[in-house]
Amino acid sequence: MGASIKDVARRAGVSVTSVSRVLNGEKYVSQELLDKVNRAIEELNYTPSHIARSLKMQKTNTIGIIVPDLTSQFCSTILSSIEETASAQGYNLLVGNIAESMEKELRYLRVFQNMRVDGIIVMHQKFNQDILEFFEHASMPILFSSVKGPSSSYLSVLIDDYQAAFDATEHLISSGHEKIAFIGGDLADITSGFSRYNGYAEAMKKHGIEPDPRFVKFGDYKLPSGRRLMKEMLGEDEWPTVVFAASDDMAVGALNCALDHGLKVPEDMSIMGFDGSLITEVVRPAMTSMQQPVEELGKKSVEYMHHMIVNPEFTFDSDIILQHRLVERESCRPRLAHA
Amino acid sequence: MGASIKDVARRAGVSVTSVSRVLNGEKYVSQELLDKVNRAIEELNYTPSHIARSLKMQKTNTIGIIVPDLTSQFCSTILSSIEETASAQGYNLLVGNIAESMEKELRYLRVFQNMRVDGIIVMHQKFNQDILEFFEHASMPILFSSVKGPSSSYLSVLIDDYQAAFDATEHLISSGHEKIAFIGGDLADITSGFSRYNGYAEAMKKHGIEPDPRFVKFGDYKLPSGRRLMKEMLGEDEWPTVVFAASDDMAVGALNCALDHGLKVPEDMSIMGFDGSLITEVVRPAMTSMQQPVEELGKKSVEYMHHMIVNPEFTFDSDIILQHRLVERESCRPRLAHA
Numbered sequence: 288m289g290a291s292i293k294d295v296a297r298r299a300g301v302s303v304t305s306v307s308r309v310l311n312g313e314k315y316v317s318q319e320l321l322d323k324v325n326r327a328i329e330e331l332n333y334t335p336s337h338i339a340r341s342l343k344m345q346k347t348n349t350i351g352i353i354v355p356d357l358t359s360q361f362c363s364t365i366l367s368s369i370e371e372t373a374s375a376q377g378y379n380l381l382v383g384n385i386a387e388s389m390e391k392e393l394r395y396l397r398v399f400q401n402m403r404v405d406g407i408i409v410m411h412q413k414f415n416q417d418i419l420e421f422f423e424h425a426s427m428p429i430l431f432s433s434v435k436g437p438s439s440s441y442l443s444v445l446i447d448d449y450q451a452a453f454d455a456t457e458h459l460i461s462s463g464h465e466k467i468a469f470i471g472g473d474l475a476d477i478t479s480g481f482s483r484y485n486g487y488a489e490a491m492k493k494h495g496i497e498p499d500p501r502f503v504k505f506g507d508y509k510l511p512s513g514r515r516l517m518k519e520m521l522g523e524d525e526w527p528t529v530v531f532a533a534s535d536d537m538a539v540g541a542l543n544c545a546l547d548h549g550l551k552v553p554e555d556m557s558i559m560g561f562d563g564s565l566i567t568e569v570v571r572p573a574m575t576s577m578q579q580p581v582e583e584l585g586k587k588s589v590e591y592m593h594h595m596i597v598n599p600e601f602t603f604d605s606d607i608i609l610q611h612r613l614v615e616r617e618s619c620r621p622r623l624a625h626a
Numbered sequence: 627m628g629a630s631i632k633d634v635a636r637r638a639g640v641s642v643t644s645v646s647r648v649l650n651g652e653k654y655v656s657q658e659l660l661d662k663v664n665r666a667i668e669e670l671n672y673t674p675s676h677i678a679r680s681l682k683m684q685k686t687n688t689i690g691i692i693v694p695d696l697t698s699q700f701c702s703t704i705l706s707s708i709e710e711t712a713s714a715q716g717y718n719l720l721v722g723n724i725a726e727s728m729e730k731e732l733r734y735l736r737v738f739q740n741m742r743v744d745g746i747i748v749m750h751q752k753f754n755q756d757i758l759e760f761f762e763h764a765s766m767p768i769l770f771s772s773v774k775g776p777s778s779s780y781l782s783v784l785i786d787d788y789q790a791a792f793d794a795t796e797h798l799i800s801s802g803h804e805k806i807a808f809i810g811g812d813l814a815d816i817t818s819g820f821s822r823y824n825g826y827a828e829a830m831k832k833h834g835i836e837p838d839p840r841f842v843k844f845g846d847y848k849l850p851s852g853r854r855l856m857k858e859m860l861g862e863d864e865w866p867t868v869v870f871a872a873s874d875d876m877a878v879g880a881l882n883c884a885l886d887h888g889l890k891v892p893e894d895m896s897i898m899g900f901d902g903s904l905i906t907e908v909v910r911p912a913m914t915s916m917q918q919p920v921e922e923l924g925k926k927s928v929e930y931m932h933h934m935i936v937n938p939e940f941t942f943d944s945d946i947i948l949q950h951r952l953v954e955r956e957s958c959r960p961r962l963a964h965a
Contacts (some may be wrong), residue, residue, distance in 0.1 A: 571882060
């Protein structure tokens with residue numbers, strides 16, 4: 288475990304408070320103090336982030352959260368669950384909505400750091416070099432919620448997206464569907480893009496069904512892309528019997544397109560979503576969806592973040608994997624019933 | 627205009643930087659310095675907040691925003707517009723979701739202050755004594771967006787909610803409706819509760835129509851309350867020909883309830899919403915709604931906030947009132963067509 292903040296202070300010949308001021312990036316610190324402390328840190332061969340983490344810093348009782356897109360039904364649903372638990376635990380939640388921009392993400396991460404949040408929850412799954420470096424040198428704990436972190440050094444609280452998409456597809460197959468369309472997300476997104484597509488593809492393969500390339504399309508998780516891709520499919524001379532979308536928003540877009548084209552759902556075509564956002568119960572017919580346990584996801588994310596904040600020595604062996612669950616509503620029916 | 631920060635520094639016999647440190651609440655400030663500066667401030671008879679405002683404080687390029695409820699379709703719609711303009715102007719937006727709690731609002735206001743945001747945008751319209759005092763003594767500009775501030779000392783960017791509800795109701799009357807139900811918000815909310823109800827009531831009165839008390843109900847702007855109140859109405863032995871709800875979410879709740887009861891909308895009953903959130907285009911039939919100019923509302927809110935931040939002497943004569951607009955979609959039709 289090695290040296291503590293006290294060791295650094297002793298080596299530098301200054302007080303613990305002074306070391307703390309340097310590590311906290313206080314503005315009015317003399318060059319002399321800065322040099323002394325930095326030299327001690329180097330001599331003790333400790334990275335500042337390591338030391339900063341083990342410091343009993345003044346808490347702000349604030350958690351920053353990076354949200355990919357607030358207009359996403361899933362984001363607002365889970366955010367509201369995270370807010371509830373955070374509030375119950377005495378934390379204020381500062382939301383940075385990055386509108387899917389990595390540039391904005393980096394800016395918000397830095398704002399959070401400058402504002403000395405106690406920890407950061409990240410719900411975005413795209414990383415560039417600058418972002419990865421920020422995570423690596425961050426002086427506060429970072430936790431990934433509903434997405435997979437960039438490496439096993441980071442704790443992620445999420446479902447098994449591959450297995451969930453696999454189970455959803457297998458459910459459709461076992462209820463008689465073969466022409467199963469898939470509307471996926473960005474394959475560069477490991478969690479909700481690649482893993483969900485892969486689950487679909489592997490379930491099809493296991494049952495010896497070749498996906499029809501006309502019916503495998505990729506959008507951006509948002510409603511308009513689901514509508515657009517469904518329109519493309521309806522332009523083909525034969526149609527799938529069911530469309531499985533990798534987000535509820537895209538599923539609703541597909542549903543609207545089908546209804547606007549005069550199709551009856553689920554009589555003429557079934558549609559299934561993914562996520563478990565509130566919108567599934569708002570649309571008519573209500574949307575069958577492979578759901579993430581939204582409440583538990585929010586709760587566990589904040590609970591683990593809290594553990595990491597109060598105990599800098601907190602370690603973990605593996606990600607926290609929560610259970611997915613297929614919730615059947617009205618938008619989906621067995622293929623047998625179509626006959 | 628009187629004394630400047632320099633006067634305080636001169637009176638205290640310290641540097642401007644030192645005064646600034648005290649006013650900014652820096653942690654490592656000696657008791658001696660604190661006493662000197664505070665004495666000078668007292669002697670010059672200036673409140674710290676007054677001085678703090680006129681200080682060229684270090685900008686954080688951050689705006690805090692108090693959001694009543696992130697799961698509200700209107701909130702997430704307008705927030706995304708505010709975020710876009712803020713980002714284009716170089717501001718980061720920190721979102722505090724208060725879930726309609728004044729206690730949480732006060733907490734977030736204080737967090738924003740501690741974090742030295744450059745300004746605060748408030749979208750909540752309930753105030754208690756502590757919140758009012760916070761506003762009064764705040765060292766950064768406060769602006770109210772889509773709601774009316776507590777007094778004319780605060781700038782509000784919003785529509786004329788009374789007139790919008792009046793116009794919506796008059797539109798329904800002029801298209802032949804008389805049995806016009808109203809689902810309102812909390813009458814204690816001046817902007818979206820009282821003003822919208824009042825607009826409805828006055829338009830009815832102007833046209834000599836007595837509102838049927840069975841068809842005037844009040845919810846909490848959220849979807850489930852619209853559903854519940856519609857259910858109550860459908861339990862009566864006669865029904866309104868149109869339901870006008872003071873939020874799109876309540877209108878969608880009413881729509882779902884009607885559809886689930888086997889009614890055809892708009893054939894059997896028309897439904898009209900209020901706000902112009904994205905959900906109006908998601909549901910089927912798409913929702914006719916008295917819309918706020920969401921994009922302009924977000925844009926103007928940030929623009930005026932920016933003026934107030936860069937120019938502490940910024941003054942205004944009146945609120946910024948934007949134009950409402952009735953957007954007709956499929957959920958509403960003239961009464962004549964019902965005959």
